[in-house]
Amino acid sequence: MSDNIYQPYVMRIEQITEEAPDVRTYRLRFTNEEEASRFVFKAGQFAEYSVPGEGECTFCIASSPTRDYVECTFRKAGRVTGALATLDEGDTLGFRGPYGNIFPIEEWKGKNLLFIAGGIALPPMRCVIWNCLDTRENFKDITILYGAKTVNDLVYKQELKEWEARPDVNLVTTVDPGGETPDWKGEVGFVPTILDKMAPSCENTIAIVCGPPIMIKFTFPVLTKLGFPDEAIFTTLENRMKCGFGKCGRCNVGTVFVCKDGPVFTYAQLKNLPAEY
Amino acid sequence: MKLIKKEDLPGLYGYLASAGKKIFAPVRKNGMVSFSFTSAFEEIEMSYIQTKLSAKAAAFPKIEKLMKYTIQKEGQSYEPYDVEKFPGIVVWGAHPCDAAAFHPLNAVFTWETHDKYFTRRLENLLIIGLSCTSHDEFCFCTSVGVHPGDTKGSDIQLTPLPGGDYLAEIITTKGEAVAAAVPALFSPAPGLNKEELVTSVEKRFDHEALHAKINGMFDHPVWKEQALRCIGCGACTYVCPICSCFDIQDEGGIFGGLRYRCWDSCGFGHFTIHTSGHNPRESQDTRWRQRLMHKFSYQPQRQEVFGCVGCGRCSRNCPVDMNISEHLTQIMAV
Numbered sequence: 001m002s003d004n005i006y007q008p009y010v011m012r013i014e015q016i017t018e019e020a021p022d023v024r025t026y027r028l029r030f031t032n033e034e035e036a037s038r039f040v041f042k043a044g045q046f047a048e049y050s051v052p053g054e055g056e057c058t059f060c061i062a063s064s065p066t067r068d069y070v071e072c073t074f075r076k077a078g079r080v081t082g083a084l085a086t087l088d089e090g091d092t093l094g095f096r097g098p099y100g101n102i103f104p105i106e107e108w109k110g111k112n113l114l115f116i117a118g119g120i121a122l123p124p125m126r127c128v129i130w131n132c133l134d135t136r137e138n139f140k141d142i143t144i145l146y147g148a149k150t151v152n153d154l155v156y157k158q159e160l161k162e163w164e165a166r167p168d169v170n171l172v173t174t175v176d177p178g179g180e181t182p183d184w185k186g187e188v189g190f191v192p193t194i195l196d197k198m199a200p201s202c203e204n205t206i207a208i209v210c211g212p213p214i215m216i217k218f219t220f221p222v223l224t225k226l227g228f229p230d231e232a233i234f235t236t237l238e239n240r241m242k243c244g245f246g247k248c249g250r251c252n253v254g255t256v257f258v259c260k261d262g263p264v265f266t267y268a269q270l271k272n273l274p275a276e277y
Numbered sequence: 278m279k280l281i282k283k284e285d286l287p288g289l290y291g292y293l294a295s296a297g298k299k300i301f302a303p304v305r306k307n308g309m310v311s312f313s314f315t316s317a318f319e320e321i322e323m324s325y326i327q328t329k330l331s332a333k334a335a336a337f338p339k340i341e342k343l344m345k346y347t348i349q350k351e352g353q354s355y356e357p358y359d360v361e362k363f364p365g366i367v368v369w370g371a372h373p374c375d376a377a378a379f380h381p382l383n384a385v386f387t388w389e390t391h392d393k394y395f396t397r398r399l400e401n402l403l404i405i406g407l408s409c410t411s412h413d414e415f416c417f418c419t420s421v422g423v424h425p426g427d428t429k430g431s432d433i434q435l436t437p438l439p440g441g442d443y444l445a446e447i448i449t450t451k452g453e454a455v456a457a458a459v460p461a462l463f464s465p466a467p468g469l470n471k472e473e474l475v476t477s478v479e480k481r482f483d484h485e486a487l488h489a490k491i492n493g494m495f496d497h498p499v500w501k502e503q504a505l506r507c508i509g510c511g512a513c514t515y516v517c518p519i520c521s522c523f524d525i526q527d528e529g530g531i532f533g534g535l536r537y538r539c540w541d542s543c544g545f546g547h548f549t550i551h552t553s554g555h556n557p558r559e560s561q562d563t564r565w566r567q568r569l570m571h572k573f574s575y576q577p578q579r580q581e582v583f584g585c586v587g588c589g590r591c592s593r594n595c596p597v598d599m600n601i602s603e604h605l606t607q608i609m610a611v
Contacts, residue, residue, distance in 0.1 A: 052346035092352035249522030
């Protein structure tokens, strides 16, 4: 990227994975080697992805900084993601970033980790999960609770199998009532309900919650009931953004700009913000 | 303090124009005075209370072309516009409110990340301020820390004299360079008290007290009441000299086009709506609250500037007669 803060890197799509209906993962490579060697990011940061002529859209980097590639996972939903979804392997896209703060993984050493994700919100968390799994020795128990509307809507199906097979990961998957298939072996029920049933210990544990606003709203009280302090609950907000560096004004919530001060916040921090996210 | 005669203003204009500057000045057109680019001194309206649009476009244009993009078989490329080629602009005849507004704008565009499109345009600006000798019922600059004779932001400040000539204060080195280039236009000023020449705007509230009060008013019912008649047209934000929220859009075809940014407004529901349909600021009262809280609570806390200079444009131009100084006065009273 030049010193022009709006100029995207040009990335080439190396590999496309169809994750779920309308959900795709793109593995991206810099077209410029020098830019590739200078690029660094940390888990939790996001980027602006562009399809020239359509515009830019915002989402987290879904791959771990411990890997030598950049991946994004998105659902075809609006104008730009609609255009993004028409791209093929070998095509290029624009990429600006990384922006925002990070999950303080360094501070979580020696702790148990409880990941709770819903739907298309697993991608921003997958970055953190793989980061922690790639440095597995730093953490104690790792539990992942992941829910989607239907079995078909679960993303990263291959990785879910991989995590399920690992003895050092406790994976629980669930689908909304009615979303199960006859051969579904996971849980049936909403994420907060399943979490309540699992009743994980809050002892020396960090909870990372990512999901649609409604899931977050009902999951936080369950964690509180289980004894998790507000400072030990992390989430990432996804306010609408355009610039990524605190100028365009969209993601302003109280005195906070989600793009600069976030997107990662603790429940304790959220409690001091107006509920405009 | 110097004096510039009425008949010498065209000479000053001519010098600046011949130096290659584009001159952005109040122009009366269709019964409305607005800042526009001019080609002759005669187009300029020197006696006006307030322009329709502010002078902010001189550094933050309504539409800023950010870059060109091209799409070829081998891939895409982006070519940003060269900020070094931006022209020098003279903002001619900006009242103290408009001149002061560039500072809070700059605070946003240099907040940690520097936006060179803005900073370069600002560096290239020469601001000729114009003290106010009259005001109307919408003006409330003195309530937000600005004064009708303030020189903050101006490089040269003109204050109209009863006979038609102007007192000229040379404020900055940029201003000194101009005065030094055309010394014949400036003569020593007669001994006058500038304060007696400028208008006196009644102070309706204290902005520091407002800041202290509004910080804790997020959940107050006053926002709902005030915003009942707001139609969400966004006019207040477009005419505001400090509102700086913008959108980024692409325009073009399948082989190429341009990416630009344009003014946007927190008054619009679409400003914050998520792709999912969830909107953190769903109703007009929450958007009205955001506008005032941002200007008087959040901006002072984060960027140490007030988001208002009391120009009164938002009230003058509101199609449903919302009046910001009345609303702020009410907020101080509740």
